[in-house]
Amino acid sequence: MKLTLRVWRQKNAGADGAMSTYEVDGISPDMSFLEMLDTLNEELIVKGEDPVAFDHDCREGICGACSLVINGDAHGPERTTSCQLHMRSFQDGDTIDVEPWRAAAFPVVKDLVVDRSAFDRIIQAGGYITAPTGAAPEAHATPVPKPDADFAFEHAECIGCGACVAACPNGSAMLFTSAKVNHLNVLPQGSPERETRVLDMVDQMDAEGFGGCTLTGECATACPKGIPLPSIAAMNKEWLRAQRRVARR
Amino acid sequence: MSTYAEYATGAPVVDTKAPSGPVNERWDKRRFEAKLVNPANRRKHTVIVVGTGLAGGSAGATLAEQGYHVVQFCFQDSPRRAHSIAAQGGINAAKNYRNDGDSIHRLFYDTVKGGDFRARESNVHRLAQISVEIIDQCVAQGVPFAREYGGLLDTRSFGGVQVSRTFYARGQTGQQLLLGAYQALSRQIAAGNVEMHARTEMLDLIVVDGRARGIVARDLITGKIDTYFADAVVLASGGYGNVFYLSTNAMNSNATAIWRAHRRGAYFANPCFTQIHPTCIPRTGDHQSKLTLMSESLRNDGRIWVPKAKGDTRPAAEIPEDERDYYLERIYPSFGNLVPRDIASRAAKNVCDEGRGVGPGGQGVYLDFADAIQRMGRKAVEAKYGNLFDMYQRITDEDPYEVPMRIYPAVHYTMGGLWVDYDLQTTIPGLFAIGEANFSDHGANRLGASALMQGLADGYFVLPSTINDYLARNPHQDELSTEHPVVQEVLAETEDRLNLLLSVDGDRTPDSFHRELGELMWEFCGMARTETGLRKALERIPQIREEFWRRIKVPGTGEEFNQSLEKANRIVDYLELAELMCLDALHRAESCGGHFREESQTADGEAERKDEEFSYAAAWEFTDTGASPVLHKEELTFEYVHPTQRSYA
Numbered sequence: 008m009k010l011t012l013r014v015w016r017q018k019n020a021g022a023d024g025a026m027s028t029y030e031v032d033g034i035s036p037d038m039s040f041l042e043m044l045d046t047l048n049e050e051l052i053v054k055g056e057d058p059v060a061f062d063h064d065c066r067e068g069i070c071g072a073c074s075l076v077i078n079g080d081a082h083g084p085e086r087t088t089s090c091q092l093h094m095r096s097f098q099d100g101d102t103i104d105v106e107p108w109r110a111a112a113f114p115v116v117k118d119l120v121v122d123r124s125a126f127d128r129i130i131q132a133g134g135y136i137t138a139p140t141g142a143a144p145e146a147h148a149t150p151v152p153k154p155d156a157d158f159a160f161e162h163a164e165c166i167g168c169g170a171c172v173a174a175c176p177n178g179s180a181m182l183f184t185s186a187k188v189n190h191l192n193v194l195p196q197g198s199p200e201r202e203t204r205v206l207d208m209v210d211q212m213d214a215e216g217f218g219g220c221t222l223t224g225e226c227a228t229a230c231p232k233g234i235p236l237p238s239i240a241a242m243n244k245e246w247l248r249a250q251r252r253v254a255r256r
Numbered sequence: 257m258s259t260y261a262e263y264a265t266g267a268p269v270v271d272t273k274a275p276s277g278p279v280n281e282r283w284d285k286r287r288f289e290a291k292l293v294n295p296a297n298r299r300k301h302t303v304i305v306v307g308t309g310l311a312g313g314s315a316g317a318t319l320a321e322q323g324y325h326v327v328q329f330c331f332q333d334s335p336r337r338a339h340s341i342a343a344q345g346g347i348n349a350a351k352n353y354r355n356d357g358d359s360i361h362r363l364f365y366d367t368v369k370g371g372d373f374r375a376r377e378s379n380v381h382r383l384a385q386i387s388v389e390i391i392d393q394c395v396a397q398g399v400p401f402a403r404e405y406g407g408l409l410d411t412r413s414f415g416g417v418q419v420s421r422t423f424y425a426r427g428q429t430g431q432q433l434l435l436g437a438y439q440a441l442s443r444q445i446a447a448g449n450v451e452m453h454a455r456t457e458m459l460d461l462i463v464v465d466g467r468a469r470g471i472v473a474r475d476l477i478t479g480k481i482d483t484y485f486a487d488a489v490v491l492a493s494g495g496y497g498n499v500f501y502l503s504t505n506a507m508n509s510n511a512t513a514i515w516r517a518h519r520r521g522a523y524f525a526n527p528c529f530t531q532i533h534p535t536c537i538p539r540t541g542d543h544q545s546k547l548t549l550m551s552e553s554l555r556n557d558g559r560i561w562v563p564k565a566k567g568d569t570r571p572a573a574e575i576p577e578d579e580r581d582y583y584l585e586r587i588y589p590s591f592g593n594l595v596p597r598d599i600a601s602r603a604a605k606n607v608c609d610e611g612r613g614v615g616p617g618g619q620g621v622y623l624d625f626a627d628a629i630q631r632m633g634r635k636a637v638e639a640k641y642g643n644l645f646d647m648y649q650r651i652t653d654e655d656p657y658e659v660p661m662r663i664y665p666a667v668h669y670t671m672g673g674l675w676v677d678y679d680l681q682t683t684i685p686g687l688f689a690i691g692e693a694n695f696s697d698h699g700a701n702r703l704g705a706s707a708l709m710q711g712l713a714d715g716y717f718v719l720p721s722t723i724n725d726y727l728a729r730n731p732h733q734d735e736l737s738t739e740h741p742v743v744q745e746v747l748a749e750t751e752d753r754l755n756l757l758l759s760v761d762g763d764r765t766p767d768s769f770h771r772e773l774g775e776l777m778w779e780f781c782g783m784a785r786t787e788t789g790l791r792k793a794l795e796r797i798p799q800i801r802e803e804f805w806r807r808i809k810v811p812g813t814g815e816e817f818n819q820s821l822e823k824a825n826r827i828v829d830y831l832e833l834a835e836l837m838c839l840d841a842l843h844r845a846e847s848c849g850g851h852f853r854e855e856s857q858t859a860d861g862e863a864e865r866k867d868e869e870f871s872y873a874a875a876w877e878f879t880d881t882g883a884s885p886v887l888h889k890e891e892l893t894f895e896y897v898h899p900t901q902r903s904y905a
Binding site: 018019035037038039041042045046049051052053055056057058060062063064065066067068069070071072085087091093095116117120122123124126127130131132134135136137138139140141142143144145146147149150151152153156159160163164166167190191194196197 | 314317318321332333334335336337339341342351353389391392393395396397398400401402403404405406407408409425426428431432435438439440442443445446454477506507508509540541543544545546548549647650651653716717720763765766767768809811812816817819820
């Protein structure tokens with residue numbers, strides 16, 4: 008396959024960026040999208056040019072590092088991560104646009120690399136269960152109904168890639184935040200911190216400059232792990248419940 | 257011919273921390289004998305932790321909970337992305353919830369035997385003891401393990417054992433356990449007890465007056481190289497499988513932290529013990545950047561076969577039952593498709609070498625679920641393995657519900673690593689190594705679902721107990737000055753190395769060298785090794801190294817985000833470590849676990865261990881780049897599990 012790539016190039020956080028055009032040839036349909044970019048970078052290095060910077064690590068769709076907007080879609084045309092997108096999804100002769108996540112809360116570091124540390128700070132605000140090492144009771148002391156365990160797992164699958172934010176016209180992090188709130192709040196182990204968790208995480212989310220949710224649903228469509236849109240409604244319910252209970256205290 | 261292979265043998269290395277007495281009392285005894293640090297004094301102590309995987313994340317969180325000031329590093333953009341996240345299958349624990357005859361002693365026995373009698377009994381027993389606490393800890397953190405309808409935890413059996421002791425979270429156990437540790441760490445970051453440096457990579461170790469006192473690290477965004485000081489340094493930087501270029505490791509996983517520590521005096525043990533995982537997706541072409549593993553839990557229900565005839569290119573469906581060779585079931589009737597990883601991998605290589613492999617280039621064997629789908633129904637298979645099947649289909653564009661999967665072995669895990677004593681302390685006082693970075697518990701072969709167990713055992717429970725003893729015996733010292741001559745020297749060496757990489761301005765990319773080294777290692781230091789092959793590799797590696805420093809091309813500068821520079825610098829260390837791996841493989845003229853020397857096999861082609869000569873851990877001392885290292889042997893004694901030739905027939 009022969010392709011034309013239009014890639015966002017930006018030297019650093021402070022510099023202006025622009026789209027640059029590259030031709031790549033000899034691309035196999037079995038290559039992953041990132042292997043296609045590897046091919047481009049190998050050529051750029053030999054020519055003495057700066058290769059395109061992009062985040063990637065496990066290349067099996069679980070670490071959440073890769074983060075490309077491909078032809079306007081977060082992670083591209085398939086419902087998966089950029090690293091698990093294969094070139095067989097494209098046609099010979101295609102022109103492909105490659106951009107970084109676009110969101111006020113995710114500033115560009117270089118080229119296609121962005122700073123997602125805001126997500127870490129949302130988790131730090133309450134996305135955990137306080138259980139210091141050594142303090143745990145026997146694992147079978149608290150059975151968890153299977154539907155609750157499955158609900159927790161479904162939300163715990165979030166890989167923190169940020170596609171939800173990139174896809175949202177408001178740059179909202181509601182899907183990410185709700186995934187963690189729902190994972191932990193449904194479990195008996197997470198119940199003692201149920202109210203503070205949702206209130207503190209939502210506060211932090213707002214403080215980071217993420218936009219509000221207008222139920223566009225782009226987030227859940229882009230999510231490579233299939234975190235469902237009702238997750239946001241469930242978090243809103245948790246938040247209202249927590250507001251009322253805290254007000255009563 | 258280089259003289260690298262003419263190594264000298266030095267004094268034996270002895271684990272002075274291992275307690276004596278009954279094996280099941282040793283951990284208690286050690287914990288009681290270990291000195292404690294007064295809670296009020298702990299905050300005065302700084303501990304550096306490098307890495308945020310299962311071992312590093314859990315250690316950082318736990319040390320901070322105990323009151324220590326932790327300064328932690330990861331090269332990823334977030335501690336949540338460490339490669340432990342990719343572990344699929346599960347975590348072992350001797351809970352015996354199934355009432356199927358499991359016990360701490362059985363897990364201990366299975367691990368020593370599975371490791372082919374090249375691990376310490378004391379360490380392995382401790383691991384088995386702690387395994388039960390890990391499950392309790394993770395459940396308390398909200399890790400969503402699979403559960404039964406009654407609300408209790410589900411378990412499954414896993415490669416190489418006959419009990420159901422593996423706890424799992426669908427095919428994402430590593431992710432869920434890692435997020436548990438990451439969340440505990442996040443809580444400590446928010447509390448100000450952990451100072452977290454993401455996108456910061458350790459480039460060297462600072463050793464002052466014989467003690468580890470800090471590290472040199474580079475901010476990967478600004479390129480700034482800085483020094484960080486502490487009372488103790490913990491390396492949790494993972495394994496070195498990426499020496500092979502193609503492996504199941506994440507692209508950025510690397511050996512720099514442990515290799516630089518080795519160069520500063522930490523012995524490197526059993527570097528040739530690498531694990532080749534039998535169930536990976538075969539490569540598709542030269543563009544391949546990494547390999548993807550599929551959980552070996554698939555072997556519970558999938559049947560492995562190849563055509564009986566050589567060069568049979570018919571599609572799988574057209575090959576009648578009596579023309580298929582279910583070779584694992586044939587050769588190992590009692591374990592069948594569940595034999596340990598090294599045996600399954602080698603058997604796959606053998607049938608492919610015979611010309612009976614399937615798929616492109618004949619580098620693959622079938623893993624067939626037709627029987628399982630017939631027996632359990634498609635729905636049940638989907639519930640159990642759905643995400644793995646999806647992943648396979650996404651990568652290969654083939655539907656495993658319709659046609660058998662094709663699999664081939666790939667480098668997956670490294671049992672070798674920095675030598676540590678029972679306290680997980682390296683030969684440099686104050687430098688500890690945990691998780692895959694050390695060599696401690698798996699001997700010559702790791703059993704499935706034991707990596708997660710070891711990472712979390714080391715991080716949550718072992719290190720936080722044993723590091724107290726070191727800190728109590730080595731009271732807090734004044735912070736080092738950046739002007740200290742040793743600090744200045746280490747800093748200058750690091751800067752010089754990076755500047756040199758940038759200034760060569762040759763004509764070859766970092767990846768081209770990495771690929772060349774990887775292919776060499778896969779051919780001569782992979783699944784089967786010979787003296788001739790290893791000597792060839794030992795001759796070739798210094799030549800590649802020389803060419804590297806002549807022809808490497810690293811664009812850009814050191815004062816910016818520069819992924820080519822990061823890569824090139826890691827390859828510098830692979831080019832040295834590879835040599836040590838080959839030497840270790842050459843010197844160990846026996847077959848054991850993942851190390852198969854063709855010269856040492858039984859009449860029917862099984863690995864032949866030579867206990868009289870090689871019942872030791874080989875701990876290597878660095879001398880100089882390209883100069884032969886010094887071998888220190890740690891003799892292994894077995895009081896509880898009597899060494900036998902492994903038999904899975």
